[in-house]
Amino acid sequence: MANEKSIILKIQRQPGPDKASFWETFELPYRKNMNVISALMEIQANPVNAQNKRTTPVAWECSCLEEVCGACSMRINGRTRQACSALIDELERPIVLQPMAKFPVVRDLHVDRSRMFEDLKRVRAWIDIDGTHAAGPGPLISPHQQALMYILSRCMTCGCCLDACPQVNSRSPFIGPSAISQARLFNMHPTGAMHKDLRLRALMGPGGVTDCGNAQNCIHACPKNIPLTDSIADICRQTTRLALFGSLRK
């Protein structure tokens, strides 16, 4: 990509949840080593659009800026990803920024992902410890098992997989890949496995694991390379087993 002297950003803006969206173009001086975040920060410090008219800074969500918090997901040139790791030098220009499409817009590039945290409640994404008192170490876990669990546990609740999934939309109750993968993670843990049926039952009804259409977009969208389709397949097997044999175990 040629290092022209300026960068053009086309940003889809929306003043609030029930307002109409519109496009606004910005032209910024090029510097080496910029990312999308530093371009948005430049607009904050000098909110003037390409028509040289004063405007408001663009609203977006960010926190860690090193791709571990999951906050700054947005559509960049049509692909949902983290803005902090989107390096200007590696992007086609002009750069097009849009909010994620599968979540309600709060303002500009800022969307409401609270449903993802509610979904973690639904699948009981936690270990049911007896309490925080001293009760010795946890169960032994092999290095191999730890490595698998760690990969799943890096999910940042960023929403990229939901945004990429054709089965996730405003008319569908599908819980989406990330919560299913978290259920798999907690079912893998020796203590978590004691309550695995509760997690599986939460994923057996409407909006559960069978709503997956196997488009496989999620694995390509995940910035942490989490094997989401493996997780979905695994949970599918677990729910099938529970449906077939669950009543016998009681």
Next chain:
Amino acid sequence: MGGNGKKVIVVGGGLAGLSAALKIAESGALVELFSMVPVRRSHSVCAQGGINAATDPHGQGDSAWEHFDDTIYGGDFLANQTPVKGMCEAAPAIIDLLDRMGVTFNRTSEGRLDVRAFGGAKFKRTAFAGATTGQQLMYALDEQVRRFEAQGLVTKYEFWEFLAPVIDDDRRCRGIVAMSLDSMAVRAFPADAVIMATGGPGLVYGTNTTNSFINTGSAAGACFRHGVDYANGEFIQVHPTAIQGEDKRRLISESVRGEGGRVWVPKDGKPWYFLEEWYPAYGNLVPRDIATRAIFKVVYELDLGVEGRNVVYLDVSHLDPAYLTKKLGGVLEIYEKFVGDDPRKIPMQIFPAVHYSMGGLWVDFGQMTNVAGLFAAGECDYQYHGANRLGANSLLSCIYAGFLAGPAAVKYLSGLQTLPDAVTLLQQAEKRERDANNEWLKKDGSENPYALWREMGNLMTENVTVIRENPKLKLTDEKLLEIKDRYENRAGVPDKALWKNQPLAFTRQLENMIALARVITLGALARNESRGAHYKPEFPDRDDANFLKTTRAAHSPDGPVLTYEEVDIQFIPPRERKYDVEK
């Protein structure tokens, strides 16, 4: 309403806030948890390397006492020894608890928790989960708190920003005022016990920090402006190894040195491993302040920066790539992702960046500030790191302090007599903060708050980081007063919306950042010695006779007023801190 009738407000949802919330909810009391971001996105996720506890899984003879001694020595004897001793003794049980919560700690071949080496420690005692230990601990605590949220004991106020504590005439905390970052609504929330767990103030240094964009220190600064004392503000840790970025500095974890990474610059056509030459006993594993000053010396005094630029090499290319991926995959991935080179093949280019504040709100040994009922825990307190923090002690201190503060707040409520009604007080505070917002929305000043912030950040970075000189510190404070004046009289919010107005929130934060910048600068000016992260060439030695003391800053209309307090040194007598020989 469930619970046992007690209610505690926790401000901040990082490790310290979640730890406190967990203990409070477990006791049956209600928690109202306020956070600027969904708690799972708090800055604690950034900690990479690990968490210290003397579990001694390899039978090397480590003990809580060794951990305690390393922490006190590393902190150059400025930390109060009783709380640090308590923390180090509690550490192994905290690790066990995290293990039971399902943290994906790396394992030994027997399936127990593995440990790695870290700076300033003579034993391997750092438990870790890949290269994102902070993230993994955060998730475990977030999950446990979510469990109590599902039971109705925890109510989260996410995307709410703390604006001020509400303090009555008897110096008791009666609640907080907070602002919705969606509707911008300002509301007072009553509570007779409040825990501040709001993290560090890295953004006082602009973008020259490894901190998250949310780490403005604003909440702690607001407490300070309302009469909560701030201690040891001048002790700011600069991390030796960070990648230079436009939007922030990105940390390359100390674990890279722990796993065998070597720091060098080319000299006379050959690699010069200056840390190994200067500090043979610890080599590349000297503490952060020592490594930082060595890099500054090599780059600025000896003019040996790589290719004439302000960077040095951090090299792991001599190590086995498979080993590197296994032990440091996540850290190396950050470098690859944000720079574009593969550190397995090409040495990384790094330079120091502002990383952590050892100073923070003054607290007693039970985490209570000088305002009754107002507690602080985590990076926003000052208690556990003295003049310099050891790597992998921050996650520990956050959890430990949260575990102390939560029960301490509940105990405080139990012992409380019936207090006079605070309704009017809360209404007044709410109105004051709402009026402040309205004032800002009316102002049409030409100075952009973000530009002003950057200017302040560069000023602070240049003068109040690694090398501190009194004439420059004096000048810095004068310039801070000038920035304060421009902020008050010439700044304008570049957005008038009453919905998701991020510039308005940032403008409010800037006032508190300026207040903390002055606390840091004036604390540094007054401390005429060198200790831990605080280094003055004019006064190159530690001066225990005059400065083995905690700096305590109190707010006044004319600026911070400094007093000094004795340090608790009852267990380990101060000795010279040297890393060229074994301690």
